[in-house]
Amino acid sequence: MKELIIIIRPEKLEMVKQILDTQNCGGMTISTVMGCGTQKGIVEENAVNVIKGFKTNINLLPKIRVEVVVPDHSVEEIITELRDKITTGHVGDGKVFIRNIEGAVRLRTGERNEKAL
Ligand SMILES: Nc1ncnc2c1ncn2[C@@H]1O[C@H](COP(=O)(O)OP(=O)(O)OP(=O)(O)O)[C@@H](O)[C@H]1O
Numbered sequence: 001m002k003e004l005i006i007i008i009r010p011e012k013l014e015m016v017k018q019i020l021d022t023q024n025c026g027g028m029t030i031s032t033v034m035g036c037g038t039q040k041g042i043v044e045e046n047a048v049n050v051i052k053g054f055k056t057n058i059n060l061l062p063k064i065r066v067e068v069v070v071p072d073h074s075v076e077e078i079i080t081e082l083r084d085k086i087t088t089g090h091v092g093d094g095k096v097f098i099r100n101i102e103g104a105v106r107l108r109t110g111e112r113n114e115k116a117l
């Protein structure tokens with residue numbers, strides 16, 4: 001099993017939910033977070049400031065963090081769908097971090113691992 005931590009623009013949440021639903025994900029956890037990537041939160045039209053070497057403080061932008069644990073075989077298809085459907089081609093489209101998950105338990109039934117997803 002793998003956990004995908006998918007950090008996206010807030011307006012892409014509905015599309016990500018649709019993608020995960022189509023991929024038969026058993027559940028997901030969503031949080032609103034603040035973050036920045038390599039541009040340090042500078043929006044694209046101001047990114048020239050970086051090139052000119054202006055000193056700029058890190059700026060955090062609102063993002064949505066989606067956590068979903070899936071079977072190993074689902075990972076690449078989900079990433080392909082995300083690349084196809086939520087990419088704008090502009091900076092800030094987001095990122096997926098992939099973690100190994102050692103185990104899972106559905107508390108109600110005691111089912112383990114993929115059966116518990
Ligand atoms: N190395 C990182 N560690 C933790 N969170 C990150 C990291 N990189 C990006 N994020 C999170 O992902 C969000 C989106 O990042 P973003 O898409 O801007 O990445 P990027 O590397 O700057 O790529 P791009 O050049 O396409 O903008 C950030 O706001 C932050 O919440």
Ligand SMILES: [Mg+2]
Binds near residue numbers: 093
């Ligand atoms: Mg960025």
